[in-house]
Amino acid sequence: MKKRWVQAIRANPETTTLLAQDLNIDPSLAQILVQRGVSTFDEAREYFRPQMSKLHDPFLMKDMHKAIERIDKALKNNEKILIYGDYDVDGTTSVALAFSFFSQFTQQIDYYIPDRHKEGYGISTTGIDYAKTNGFSLIIALDCGIKSVDKISYANDLSIDFIICDHHLPGDELPAAVAVLDPKRNDCPYPFKELAGCGIGFKLAQAYCITHNLPAEQYERYIDLVMVSIAADIVPVEDENRILAYHGLIKLNTNPCMGLKALIDITGKNKDYTLTDVVFNLAPRINAAGRMDHANQAVKMLLCTERDLALEQSLIINIQNTDRKNSDQSITAEALALIGECNILINKKTTVVYHEDWNKGVIGIVASRLTETYYRPTVVFTKSNGLLTGSARSVAGFDLYEALLACNDLLVQFGGHKFAAGLTMKPENIDQFTNRFEEQVRATITDDLLTPEIKIDNEINLAQIDGKFQRIIAQMAPFGPHNPTPVFISNGVTFVGQPFVVGTKHLKLSVKQQNSAIFDCIGFGMAEEYALLLQPNKPFSICYTIEENVWKEQKRLQLNIKGIKLD
Template identity: 75%
Template sequence: MKKRWVQAVKGKVEITDSLAQQLNIDISLAEILVQRDITSFQEAKDFFRPQLTQLHDPFLMKDMDKAIARIDLALAAGEKIMIYGDYDVDGTTSVALAYSFFSQFTSAIEYYIPDRHKEGYGISTAGIDHAKAQGITLIIALDCGIKSNDKIGYANTLGIDFIICDHHLPGDELPAAVAILDPKRLDCPYPFKELAGCGIGFKLAQAYCLTHHLPAENYERYLDLVMVSIAADIVPINDENRTLAYYGLIKLNTNPCTGLKALMDSCGKNKDFTITDVVFTLAPRINAAGRMDHGNQAVKMLLCTADTLAAEQSLFINLQNTDRKTTDQHITAEALALIDESEILINKKTTVVYNDQWNKGVIGIVASRLTEKYYRPTIVLTLSNGMLTGSARSVPGYDLYEALLSCADLLEQFGGHKFAAGMTIKPENIEAFAERFETVVAATITENLLCPEILIDNEISLAQIDGKFQRILAQMAPFGPVNPAPVFVSHDVFYVGRPYIVGAKHLKLSIKQQNSSIFETIGFGLAEFEQLLKPDQPFSVCYTIEENVWKEQKRLQLNIKAIEINNQSYK
């Protein structure tokens, strides 16, 4: 698929020059900092050397005082408390954090993860009924609840109070909970709006420690869990999230909790983890528990304190992840065949596919794969408890949630954000919904958004890449939304030696420019260029710069994102 190469807009030259001189760095790196709104020495210092003291006061969050007061009341009276969370990575890490933290102060506490297949996403009636049967009088809900008005109302009739710790967009009316911690509330003055659900739980623990003059270690020891949730939920890695992710990675690589350490060992890598490693190795395994069995399995692993039990639990989750891979590959193949047979994509801006036999636990992954292939907003649905349940994925730049709002009258339930969402639909409404969704998206999406782009941070020569350049670049990590790994472009490049294919579809080659050193590269999915590239024929490359670790050896490597020959761009 052809991609658009888009050059990032450069900042003011005088600001860039000044910053490069103050920091004693390459002008190209200074330009990237300015593009990311880092324009002064102090801002650069805060960026490169984040401090936990920079974390915002948790009591700036609306209702934090009410939440702490209600928890204090429960602990003093010996009330039974339930920690309730979703079954994905953000939800299970949130539950593990809150349960472990408050277990220090009471034994009258339990946790609850809804069954994805039987109860679905968010607060469930079954969960509330279970709480009532166990004598629970306070539920702390994490990563869910902000739109569960009817369920919270039901709990209130049973004498059960709720504290909601969520990061999703609220509806028009807030639920009748004792406290609602959500920076996205319109009336919440909290200065950073993009915390993950586990981040909200972290702020609750921080507020409790500040109130009771407890050492910061009591909540900082959960930074690895918070970082995993930030990586998995793909929230912006700037402001407070950057600080949490920065220190969370340090903890993961030096002193992870027992459960995460076992999981790291089980996937064959136990050090030098990056955000990317977390996204592609740890997160899918944690998610597999809720997809294939029950999210409780993930929480159980994350709460392990004994190495042997943690190892056994991580092995079990690894097996679930293997099953998940097989299942999602099978369903993806069926979905692709369905699209081909029915010609769903002809002249359309959306994809909506449905099969009542598909596994509910993996349809989100399938939606992501279809979106990547066809590059348009996509919804994959299956049958669950007499209703259609679906997962939706968007393309960068298009607000999926707003499109679903325009279809709300045809949906029984939906929630999510700009890029991903879940929903429930009555079977008889599926055709009307698919038509409405197509109409709304077609009217609001631009053609540019239907063509993938590569945002190029800067053009550089290969000769600029030296040890100092790479060291400064590495200090811009952790990378993620809002702070992605910088993408560079270099023109008039030649290959040296012979290109060759690895792993069936990946390209390995060495490249150079005039007066530059030779650089090793990898181009994932670019095997076609083994034949397209010719000796002594110049070409252009878009790439990120990274360290490749192989058998304890670290080597500089360019990760090629796209190649252009004769002004023809390829992925």
Template identity: 65%
Template structure:
């Protein structure tokens, strides 16, 4: 699929010049810093040297004092406390962190994860009923609850209090909880708004520790879980999240908790881990527990105190992940066949596919794969509990949630954000929804948004890639949303020696420019260009600069994102 190459506009020249002089770096690197909102030496120091002192005061968060007061009362009265969280990576890491921290202070505590298939996302009536029937008087809800107005009202009638720790956007009405910790509340003055659900749980632990003179090390012990949630929930890696991601990666690579260490060993991926390694190696395994069976298995692993228990849980989760992969591949193949054999569907600006036998736990993954393939807003639907459940994914710059709002009268419920959402409807509404979704998206999406873009930070010469440049470039990590790995453009490069395919359809080659060294390159999925990649034929490349480790040898490698010939 053809992609648009978009070169970022140059940042303010005066800011770039000042940064380059103050930091003694190239204007290319200074320009990249300016694009990240950095304008002076102190801001650059904060960016390049994140540390625990950069974490914000947790009591700046609205209702934090109320939350600590209620927890103190619960512990003093030996109330039964439930730690409640969603079944994805953010939810399970949040539950594991909060449960582990407070279990050391209060024995009368349990955790609860709703069943994906029986209870669905968020606060469930079944969960509240379980709490009331078993004598729980306080629920600390993580990564969910901000829109559960009716559910919290119901809990109040049963004498069950709620502390909500959420990071999603509130609705017009806040639930009647004892405390609501959510930086996105309109009345919350907390300086950083993009924490993960697990991050909110960490701030709660930090606040409790500060109140009770508990050493900070008992909070920082959970930085690895916070980093996993940040990576896998695709939240911004800026500000406080970048600090937590950086410190969390250090812990993952140097001293992970037993559960994370076990998962790393089972995955076969050795340290050092990057954010990308967490997303593709640890995240799918943690998620697989709730997708295939019971997300409590993931929590059991992450709270493990003994290596034997952790190994048992880790192997179980790994089996679930293998099962998930099978479902994923089968459903993806079936969905691709549905689309490719339907001339009408191929010509649309949206994809909506349904099969009542598809496994609900993996349709979100399939929706992502279909979006990558056809690059348009996509909804994958299956049958679940008498209704039709779906996962939706969007393309860069297009607000999927707003499009679903335009279909709300056809839906039983929906929720999510700009790029990903979940929805349910009655079976008889499938065709009407598909038609409406196509109508809404078709009238609001631009042609440009339907063509995948490669956003390029700067044009450079291969000779610019020298040790100091690469060393500073590495300090821009950890990478993720709002701080993506830089992509560079180099024009008129040439193949040096032989270009070939590896792993099926991936290009492996060396490239040079006049006066430069030869750089090893890998171009994933770019095999179609191989016939033209011959010596003495110039072409342009856009790429990320990476370190490749092979048999303990470290070399610079260009990860090619796009290839362009003059014709």
């Protein structure tokens, strides 16, 4: 698919020059730092070495005092506390964190995760009834609940209190819970709005420890769980998330919780984990439990304290992940065929597909794959409990949530954020929704947003790349949204030797520029570019990231090509 190359606006030259001198680094790297809001030596020190001491005061979050007071009351009166969470990675890590933390102070505690297929997303009547039947008087809900106005009202009628810890956008009315912790509340002064759900749980634990003068280690020990949620939920890696991700990765790579350690051993990659590794190796396996069976399996693994039990649980989850991969590949193929047969995309700026027999647990993955294929806002529906359940995915720069909000009268419920959402509606509304969603997207999206872009940080010469250059880049990690791996462009390069295809679709070649060393390159999924390069001595441009390639214990710098253009 053709991609737009978009180069970042150059930072202030004077600021860049001063920062390069202060840090003794290449000006091209200093420019990237300035573009990312780092313009002084002190700011660079905090950026390169994030400090836990820089976390915000948890009591800046609206209702935090109320939450701690209610928890203290429950502990004093020996009330039964139920930790309630969503069935995805953010939800299961949130439940594992909160359950583990508060289990230090009471044995009157348990956890509950709704069945994706029977109860659906968020707070369920079934879950509240379970709490009532089993004598729970306080529910701490994590990664869900912000729009569960009617469910919280039902719980109040049963004399069950709720503390909501959520990070999704609220509706017009907040639920009548004892405390609603959500930085996205309009009246919440908390300075950072983009914590993951597990991050909200972490702040609750932090606040409890501050209130009771407990050592920070009692909540910081769970920072690897928070990091996994940050990676999986694709929240911005800045501010507190950067601090939590940075230290969470250190813990993951040195002393992870037993459940994560067992899962790491199953994946075959057992060291030097990055956020990207978490996204592709750990998160899908944790998610698979809730997609294919019940997310309790994931929580059980994350709570394991014995090695053998953790390994046993991780093996179960790994099998579920294999089943998940087979299922989503099959459904994706069916969806692509359906799109082709029905000409669904003719003159359309959206993709909406439906089949009543698709697995509800994997339609989110299918929606992502269709978005990658056709690059337009996408909704995939299946049938569940008499309603249509959908997963929606957006393209970069387009607010999916607002588009769905314009269709709200056709929906039973929906929730999510700018780039991903879940929704349910009555079957008879599918055609009207498809048309309304198309109309809303067509009226608000630009043509540029329907073409994927490569964001380029800076133009450099290949001669600038050496070991020190790469070490500085490595210190800019962890990489993710709002702090991506730097992408460079180099013009006038030529290939050395002969390009060739690795496997069936990956491009391998070596390039050089005048006065530069020769660099090996890999272009994943770029075999179609091979014909462009079959012109010796004809210069071309590449955009790429720089990485270390390890082969037979030998490390060598390699360019990971993102795009190629003939000069």
